[in-house]
Each structure stands twice: as structure tokens, then as C-alpha cells.
Amino acid sequence: GSRLCVHHLLAVALRLNTERDDTMKTALVLLLAAFVAVASATECDQLTRLKVKGQWQRAYSVGSDREHFGQALWRALFAQAPDARRLFGRVGGDDTNSAKFKAHSSRVLAGFDIAINMLDQPEALEAELAHLKHQHDERNIPMNYYNVFKIALGHVLPAQLGRCYDKEAWKACFDVIANGIHG
Amino acid sequence: MFRLAVLLGLVAFCVAKTPVDHCCSADDRHKVMKQWEGLWHDTESSKVKIAFGRRLLLKVVADHPEAKALFNAVDVEHPEGGKFSAHCMRVMNAFDMIVNLLDDPDALDSALDHLARQHEVREGVKKAYILDLFRTLRVALPKMIDDYDGISWKSCFSGVFAKMTSRLHE
Numbered sequence: 001g002s003r004l005c006v007h008h009l010l011a012v013a014l015r016l017n018t019e020r021d022d023t024m025k026t027a028l029v030l031l032l033a034a035f036v037a038v039a040s041a042t043e044c045d046q047l048t049r050l051k052v053k054g055q056w057q058r059a060y061s062v063g064s065d066r067e068h069f070g071q072a073l074w075r076a077l078f079a080q081a082p083d084a085r086r087l088f089g090r091v092g093g094d095d096t097n098s099a100k101f102k103a104h105s106s107r108v109l110a111g112f113d114i115a116i117n118m119l120d121q122p123e124a125l126e127a128e129l130a131h132l133k134h135q136h137d138e139r140n141i142p143m144n145y146y147n148v149f150k151i152a153l154g155h156v157l158p159a160q161l162g163r164c165y166d167k168e169a170w171k172a173c174f175d176v177i178a179n180g181i182h183g
Numbered sequence: 184m185f186r187l188a189v190l191l192g193l194v195a196f197c198v199a200k201t202p203v204d205h206c207c208s209a210d211d212r213h214k215v216m217k218q219w220e221g222l223w224h225d226t227e228s229s230k231v232k233i234a235f236g237r238r239l240l241l242k243v244v245a246d247h248p249e250a251k252a253l254f255n256a257v258d259v260e261h262p263e264g265g266k267f268s269a270h271c272m273r274v275m276n277a278f279d280m281i282v283n284l285l286d287d288p289d290a291l292d293s294a295l296d297h298l299a300r301q302h303e304v305r306e307g308v309k310k311a312y313i314l315d316l317f318r319t320l321r322v323a324l325p326k327m328i329d330d331y332d333g334i335s336w337k338s339c340f341s342g343v344f345a346k347m348t349s350r351l352h353e
Binding site: 050053054057062063064066067099100102103104106107110111113114117118121122123124125126127128131 | 216220223226228229230232233264265266268269270272273276277279280283284285286287289290291292293294297
């Protein structure tokens with residue numbers, strides 16, 4: 001639907017002459033841009049994937065900033081689903097400040113980092129999601145925990161990125177990854 | 184003169200602690216972290232990471248042909264394919280994780296212990312393979328990093344690799 005609309009608008013915009021239709025033309029171009037934005041943000045298409053990759057790289061950061069980012073993410077996660085801690089008993093889940101848990105957080109985020117970075121490399125993405133699925137299968141993680149993770153990300157990403165955070169893009173592309181791991 | 188004596192004393196103290204050089208000072212760590220970070224600014228950096236990892240792993244396989252079978256599950260026969268590419272990314276990201284934990288020694292120890300156990304259970308993995316990977320890395324890094332500080336890298340990573348391989352056979 002929206003693609004047809006975009007083409008139609010483009011055709012109209014091109015047909016308008018420069019004479020006195022400048023305002024009209026600007027309005028159409030703006031409308032067109034809005035349509036493109038809506039059309040590309042609602043699905044995890046190629047451009048959205050690149051956007052998510054870029055935003056992730058900035059949010060993920062390095063060194064102690066990365067550790068703090070991870071801690072914020074887990075706190076947001078456990079605050080929503082305190083019972084999820086039981087899944088992390090072996091890796092110090094009762095204390096997110098412990099060295100053991102910080103190391104675990106680094107591993108999880110490193111795995112997530114791979115999935116995000118593979119978003120624009122379909123073959124490698126498929127292989128990585130299969131690998132992560134295999135690692136998670138035996139743990140019987142309920143689907144709603146993936147949702148909790150998504151909501152937690154939705155809190156900490158904008159805190160890192162400010163206005164640059166694109167909620168819709170993340171929603172769409174996160175689902176590609178979560179479905180691949182849980183699927 | 185006194186300062187020089189103290190400095191020489193410190194140097195002697197560091198050297199004496201071989202073979203695992205413990206002198207991965209705050210300055211060393213920050214140099215390593217900064218130089219490593221400088222490699223991955225681009226959105227496409229995962230592709231560079233994969234290419235880098237592929238070279239490292241294939242070099243290990245070339246030097247130790249018997250190690251090739253260890254990578255059968257990740258389709259080493261098709262090094263350009265998705266499976267092997269994803270694996271190269273995993274190896275490089277483990278490395279990335281280590282570098283980014285350098286400032287948190289306790290968490291770093293825990294992460295290295297986990298890596299050591301992950302390699303311990305893979306039958307046939309030898310210490311020599313991972314140390315070879317380390318050597319290749321030390322040859323490759325200065326080609327990619329303009330202001331590469333070899334002493335900082337060596338002092339931080341000889342300890343890291345010693346811990347990583349602590350559960351493996353020679």
C-alpha cells in the first residue's frame with residue numbers, strides 16, 4: 001500500500017513545474033519523506049538494519065561505559081521480571097555487581113553485538129542465530145523474557161543515544177533476532 | 184639520579200616476574216584499549232573483524248593441519264561462508280570482550296576462566312594453537328594500528344593468553 005502511494009506522490013511531484021508550485025512541491029516532498037520514513041521504519045529492511053547497527057555501535061560503547069551500559073540493561077530487566085534472576089544462578093545473577101555477573105553480562109552483550117552486526121549479512125546472521133538458538137534451547141526461556149529484554153533495551157538505548165534513538169527501527173529488528181533465537 | 188634508580192628498579196622488578204609479565208599497568212591498558220577501539224569506528228567494522236578473524240584462524244590451521252578438523256562444525260571448508268564467518272566474528276568478539284574488560288581485573292579473570300573452560304572441553308585443542316593465534320595477532324596489529332605500542336600489548340596479552348590457555352595441554 002505505502003509503496004504505491006510513494007510512487008504516486010513521486011510521479012505527481014515530478015510533474016509539477018518549477019513555476020508557482022514551489023510550496024506545493026515542498027509539501028509533497030515532505031509528505032513523501034514522511035511516507036518513506038514510515039514505510040522503512042515499520043519493517044526491518046536493509047536501511048533500517050544499517051541504522052540499528054550504527055545506533056548500537058554508539059550505545060554499546062567501550063570499556064567501563066560498556067560495563068555500565070550492561071549493568072543498566074540487566075537492572076532494567078530484573079526490575080521487570082525479578083524471577084528471571086533464577087536463570088542466572090550459576091553466573092552470579094543475585095548480584096549484578098559481582099565479577100562473575102559482569103563477565104556474564106559481557107558475554108551476552110558480545111553475542112547480541114554479533115547478531116546486530118550480522119543484520120546486513122544474511123548468511124552469517126542465519127548461522128549466528130542458529131548458534132544462539134542452540135545455546136538457549138536447553139534453558140527453556142519463556143518468550144516473555146525476550147519481551148522483557150526488549151523493553152529493557154527500549155529504556156537503556158534512548159538513555160545512551162538521546163534523540164538519535166529510533167524506537168520503531170529497534171522494535172522491528174529486535175524481533176528478527178529474538179525470533180531467530182527463540183523461534 | 185634517584186629517579187633513574189627507582190625507574191631501573193621498577194623495570195628490574197617487572198622483568199623478574201617472567202614468564203607471565205604482570206606489568207600491564209593502567210597506562211598499558213588504556214593504550215591497548217584506545218588502539219583497539221580505533222580499529223572499529225565504522226558501521227562496516229564487523230566485516231573487517233570477520234576478515235581479520237578469518238586470517239587468524241586460517242593461519243592456525245595452515246601451521247597446524249591437524250587443527251583443521253576442530254573447525255568442521257563451523258564449516259571451515261568454506262571460509263567465506265556464513266557459518267565460518269559467524270564463527271570468526273565470535274572469536275574476534277571474545278577478544279573484543281577481553282580488551283574491554285582490561286580495566287576490571289576481577290571481571291576479566293572471570294571471563295578468561297570461562298573462555299579457558301570453553302576450550303578445555305573441546306578435545307584436541309592445544310595450547311600451541313592459541314599461542315600461535317596470539318603471535319599472528321601481534322604481527323597483524325601493527326599493520327593496522329598506526330601508533331601501535333608493542334610493549335603495552337605484549338605486557339597485557341601475555342597474561343591474558345596464559346590464563347586463557349591454563350587448562351589446555353601443551
